[in-house]
Each structure stands twice: as C-alpha cells, then as structure tokens.
Amino acid sequence: MSEKSADNCIFCKIAKGEIPSHKVYEGENFLAFLDINPQSPGHTLVIPKKHYRWVWDVSADRKISPNIADYFELVHKIANAQRKAFGVEMIISRIVGEEVPHAHVWLVPDPKILADKKDFEGNAKKIRDCLE
DSSP states (O other), X not given: OOHHHHHTOHHHHHHTTSSOOOEEEEOSSEEEEEOSSOSSTTOEEEEESSOOSSGGGSBXXXXXXXXXXXXXXXXXXXXXXXXXXXXXXXXXXXXOOSSSSSOOEEEEEOTTOOSOTTOHHHHHHHHHHHOO
C-alpha cells in the first residue's frame, strides 16, 4: 500500500486523532469506534491503526504486531461487550471493506434494539463499561 493511499485514508486519520470519533477501545495496534451512520445502536468498526487495505493483509505471524490473532481476539471481546451492553444475543459481523479502503470489521448489535442509534456518547460508554 502506498504511503499516499494511507495519507488520504479516513480511517488512518481517525486512528491518528485528526478526525474525531466515538471510541469504544484504543490500544497500541487497534482502534474500535462507533460508525457515524449506524445500522443499530452501538454499531462499531474495529480497525488496525496501521494501514492495511484488507483484513486478510494483517499478518498471521504471532511474532509480528499487529497480527490477525490479536485483531480477532479484540473483535471477540468487543462483540461480547456489545451483547452485554445492549442485552442481545445477536451481533452481526461483516468483513467487506469496499466502502473504505482500510481493513475493518463491522460489529452490529441486533438491529431490533429499541434505543437511539445516534446516541454516540451513551452507546460508546455502554460498550466501554462492559469490556472485560
């Protein structure tokens, strides 16, 4: 991936703090934040902070950081926090990557939740409070 592509990437700008977001989790290698156009309350995007075009470009080698195992351990942790936060069983997960050319996983709590999907601060806090 060219450096120019990463410079123009909206998710790279969010990871660098150049564009504000409603963070659910932030660590050294990964960031999870609420989607600005949520399909349901708590719709979260999980990204590596380093620019990768596709999720499958993240290394499988556990000696390399970030790696795909750590990535999906975080996805698992956030999905379980969403289940607890919103009292649902179903979390829809999607790995497509067509709309933004940066590796990302969508985690969408059951769309039948009766809550305000635009309550970004409240929904982010609910998830953060349930992270273990």
